[in-house]
Amino acid sequence: MATHYVIVGSGVAGVTAAEVLRSRAPDAQVTMISAEAAGFYSRPGLAYYLSGRVPERQLLLRSPANLRDLGVRWVQMRVNEIDVTNRRIKLADGQKIPYDRLLLATGSRAMPSDLPGSELEGVCYLDTLDDARNLVQRARRAKAAVVVGGGITALELAEGLHARGVHVHYLLRSDRYWANLLDTEESRLVEDRLRADGISIHYQTRIRQALGSRGKLEAIETEAGERIACQILAVAIGTRPQIDLARNAGIKVDRGILTDTTMVTSIPDILAAGDVAQAYNPILGQATLDTLWPTARNHGYAAAHTMLGDPQPYQRHVAMNVTLLAGIPTTIIGAVGSGSDADLVAIARGDSETWRHAHANWVVVERHDVNRIRLMLGERSISGAVVMGDQSLSHTIQRLIRTQADISPIRATLMQESHAVPKLLADFAASLEHLHGNHAPH
Amino acid sequence: MSIDRRSIFFDLTRANVLARGCVQPDAGRCVQCGICSHNCPLGLDVRAYAWRGIPITDSQCLTCGQCVARCPRGVLEFVPLRPES
Structure with missing residues (x-):
């Protein structure tokens, strides 16, 4: 009998996994269960819809009909329970769906306000x-x-x-x-x-x-x-991974559902991916939460390969986000901050816990009106950066951080001549690319 | 006919870009918001290319740069179609 893969959730992690499963296992059955009537849409794009930069229809990425065309069985329903012993899930309407491998990609939801009056309309x-x-x-x-x-x-x-x-x-x-x-x-x-x-x-x-x-x-x-x-x-005020389903089934959870680097939870046939997954991070030696789109996509990809019996451990990239902060293009890469923020009671959206692991590094700042580059310098490499305004160097800095490039040749000059940071970095990156070939990957 | 030299130069430059350049997305930065597709004057689904991380090689692409300029996350950039030898 064909293997039955069941995915709970229709966000980027779930849909990425469904696409991989569909293309790599054409004979398998793939079922996606979600309470979202619209199917898969761009959650980060909601902000642009709110500000009027894109119409609502532009956010819709895969409607339930599109997913059916892909060969994915679409079930629009809330999942009530996972029956781990009999390997099946129970839906809100009483339907039971058996699975061979189950992927939980249930995402996270906004922390509700607990202020008096929070139930008011508005x-x-x-x-x-x-x-x-x-x-x-x-x-x-x-x-x-x-x-x-x-x-x-x-x-x-x-x-x-x-x-x-x-x-x-x-x-x-x-x-x-x-x-x-x-x-x-x-x-x-x-x-x-x-x-x-x-x-x-x-x-x-x-x-x-x-x-x-x-x-x-x-x-x-x-x-x-x-x-x-x-x-x-x-x-x-922050987001909360939707872990109730997993916790009630006896799957190990912390703030999110705990997984290893192949996205497997404490129960071998059940995996987790996306905002809900708190995946083990070998670099930090602990499991961390990310609420970033690229992380969710990489999780979905890794989970699908594990489900196919061809595990490809989730390659943790340096957490990165590019966003507009009050209209200022801003790139945040690596470890740049620490401590807590009184305005957030939990991880925000578009956030990564790994960003707050900055050590007592040397900080170099290059400033020009609203254009600003802050580099967190370790002994030999750049461990994090915040680039605001002009983004022409953000790809370069991202590469230097991701590859942990040895910056000792320019480190002293960077610290002494902060006004020359952009040129120093650009020239240094160009010389590295020349050394390693002209087409270094992003 | 003084405009000719300039317009021929412009046309040749433009032809060069059209023939040798294309828009390349960085899938790792893209969140599929669709601002690129929404602003493409030809209605190309630029976002679908970004999902797959492949260059926009559609022959209808004008390389006008609307998508490159409007993407809020710096996903798109012009690259040469073939590296110059």
Whole structure:
């Protein structure tokens, strides 16, 4: 009988795995189960939909019909339980689906607000396509919005709502934005840009409660007693991997579902991939969470190969994200920060725990208006970088970090002549590429 | 006819880019937001190429650079079709 591969979740990890399984095992049966009616869509693209840069239809990547055309059996239903002993899963409608190998790619969800008044209509998140639709709808009528939280999603909410004509108050519990990743000056660059756009930033401000009448949000009250009238309270305080299904089945979990480097969980026929997987990281010697698209895609690819009986351990690349922070193109690579951020209670979206493993390195900063390069220098190599503004060197720096290039020839000069950083790096990378051939891979 | 020399130079340069250059995506940076496809004047599905990490070799591609300029994550860049010998 044909092997039956079952995938729970229709995000990038699940769909990548389905594509690999479909192409490598044409005779096998592949079933994808998801509660998302739209199938596979670009979650990071939701921010661009909110700000009006792309229409909603542009986000849709594989509809259920597309997936069926691929030869994937599509089941739109919530999964209630995994029966590990009999190797089958039970769906919300009572249906039972047997599996030979099961991949859990259930993703993560926004941490809900626990403030008094969080149940009011108008308290929003930016998590799913439905959330984005809801925000777009509400923005049509809303005059003012309050945004709380940190990381990339909080800014996407602030900027997206602002772009839709809503006056935005961004409330920070701390005294600066994304304090455990950015340095003081980088935070200020972002905050200055937000203010210049017309967004009001309130520092060291905590909400006591959300207030409303007849179930609808009307204002928030701060701990200092100030009231801010608003029709939207957008919350981005972090994400939480969806591990309940795995935990209830007796699979080992920590913050996410624990896996080895081939994405196998504590139960051999069950794998995990994407935001929900807390995969063992041999470099750090511990299992870490990432909420990055490329990580999820690599997880899906590695998981599918393990399911096929051809394990190819997940190659951990240096965690990297490119994003717009208040409109400033920003690349974050490797270990750049440490500590915690009062505005986030858990890992944000587009974030990696590995970014906060910066040691007491030497830091070199090259600054020119909003263009800024911060390099974290180890003894011999660059261990992390934040590139803001001009991105012409971001690919080069990414390569130098990923390959752990020995920078001793230019290290002393980098530290002494920070204004010459771009030229030094460009020339050095060019000389390395010349040594190792003209077409070094990205 | 003073414009001719300049326009011929421009046309030759453009022809050179068209003949020798193409848009290459870096799949590792792409999050499939679709801004590239949305802004392609010819309606090419640039994003589908980015998913597979293969260059946009569609003969209709004008190498106009709309997708390269608008991608918020620096996924796309112009590269020579064949390295110059």
